[in-house]
Amino acid sequence: MSRDGRVPHAANLAFTFEKMLQHWGIDRSRVHVVLRDNARNMVKALNDINLASLPCMAHTLQLAVNEGLLSQRSIIDMVKTGRKIVGHFKHSPQAYSQFHDIQEQLGQPRKCLQQDVITRWNSTFYMLESLIEQRRALGAFATEHDLPATLTMHQWGLIENVLTLLAPFEELTKEISSSTATASDVIPAITMLKRLLEKRADTDFGVGTTKATLLEAVQRRFSDVEKEPLYMLATVLDLRYKNRYFSNEVKDQVKQELQTALQRETSSPPEEPAAEASMARGPDPEEASAAKKPCSLLFSVHDEILKEKTEVEQQLASPLSVQVQSYLSEAPIGRSENALTYWRINKDKFPALAPLARAYLSAPCTSVDSDRLFSLAGHVADERRNRLSGDKAEMLLQA
Structure with missing residues (x-):
């Protein structure tokens, strides 16, 4: 703008x-x-x-979740009530002081309620999560003090089911917002999301319309990802996924795209050696440790898909080139491992495929990481530091 x-x-x-x-x-x-x-x-x-x-996958996911949350009147009313409760404490230091006193009396740590932001769906998730966490303290507060609104028993149950429904979306949002997430994560993530939303669960009570709308929104807004060559090649060149996430009808097209890209790469002049730095980059230690944390629901589907697709893939495999066929027969690496690290180690084993992997796995799937950088830069170079040189600003950003 x-x-x-x-x-x-x-x-x-x-x-x-x-x-x-x-x-x-x-x-x-x-x-x-x-x-x-x-x-x-x-x-x-x-x-x-x-x-x-x-x-940007995060932006598209935001639009899909908003459609789901706005599709059911009971959930809209429940969220509005939650906002009124949180807003009451945010605008009244006295109320928060009394609330903290009640938390201490109940033996709970002093915590504030999370205020949501309409432009970030996961902030609504965290607001509902904080309400559930402080349900007992809020009940005790309401018996002694006035609140602008209260949640009914049905609404409390609705919050729990909404949190269960949206937990995979929140988990995925964190995953794709890391600096190591790439375009290769899009097709597998959407496949896992759709499979989860298609399953029936005991916690679907009261959120059936929202769940159906979420599934429809994900299918519609991500309808072309499996046919997009950039996503195709990034996914198949990521040894965590390869061609296991593609339908049988698309697998032949994926192999053809890979073969075409391979021929184009071998006929073009080699890239400058400086590009090797992007391949050698490993995951950030903090992000790597976060990625190794067990994922209870969403990413458990990953193992299911790998087991289901193994036999089918062997039956459908056709010789394209020795190098491509050899790569596709490699066993997948773990989800928490870094695909670029694999290619750095195996670039001599697959000399024609390695440059392709360096190119297609370099693209992020969201703009979250760059947005963070711009936000940080805005704190470093502002109106009070308008004479800060570019070199010094870069040093401060890297510090």
């Missing part, structure tokens, strides 16, 4: 992209993919200048 509040025209965005590439001396052939939001003007701008692009 421009400074005067107007939405830029696609032609203006396209011109800005062209100017940016020229200013930084970036050859168009080296732009693998541009990550964008779902705005039509942005999609058209990138199409007009022939730059491949992918939508």
Whole structure:
């Protein structure tokens, strides 16, 4: 959006992209993919200048979950009541002081309720989670003090079922928001989500309409991911997934795309050695430890899919090239392992595929990590530090 509040025209965005590439001396052939939001003007701008692009998965997931939450009146009313309760404490320090006293009397730690933000669905998840955690303290508070609204027994049960329903979405949002998440995670994640939403559960009581709407929204908004070559190649070149997540009808197309990309790569001049740095990058220690934590629901589907697809894959396998066939016969690595680390170690074993992996696994699946960087930069270089040089600002950001 421009400074005067107007939405830029696609032609203006396209011109800005062209100017940016020229200013930084970036050859168009080296732009693998541009990550964008779902705005039509942005999609058209990138199409007009022939730059491949992918939508931010987190943004699309936000739209899908919002559709689900807004599809059922009882859930809308429950969320509104929860917001009124949280808002009461946020606007009254005295009420919070009394609430903390009650928490201490009950032997609970002093905690505040989570306020949600409409533009972030998972903040609503955390708000409901905090209400459930403080249910006993809120009940005790309501017996002695006035609240603008109270939750009924049915609404408390509804909160628990909504949290169970949205837990896989929250788990996935954290997963794809890490700096090590790539475009290869999109197809497997959507496949796992759809399978979970198709299953019936005891906790579906009261949230059936929301669950059906969530499934429909995920299917519709991510309907083309399995057919998108950029996602296809990223997934098949990630040894955690390979071609196990593709339907039988699409597997032959995936292999053909891989073979075509392989031929294109071998006929083009080699890339500069500096690009090796991106392949050698391992996962951040903190993120790696977080990724190894057991995932109770969503990612348990991963093992199911690998077991189901093994026999089918062997039956359908057809010789394309020795290198491609040899790679596809490799056993998958664990989900918590880093695919780029695998390719760094095995680049001599698969010399033609390794450059492809470096290119297609370099693209993130969300803009969350870059948004964090811009937010951090905004705290470092502000109106009070407007004379800070670019070099010093970069040093502060890396510190």
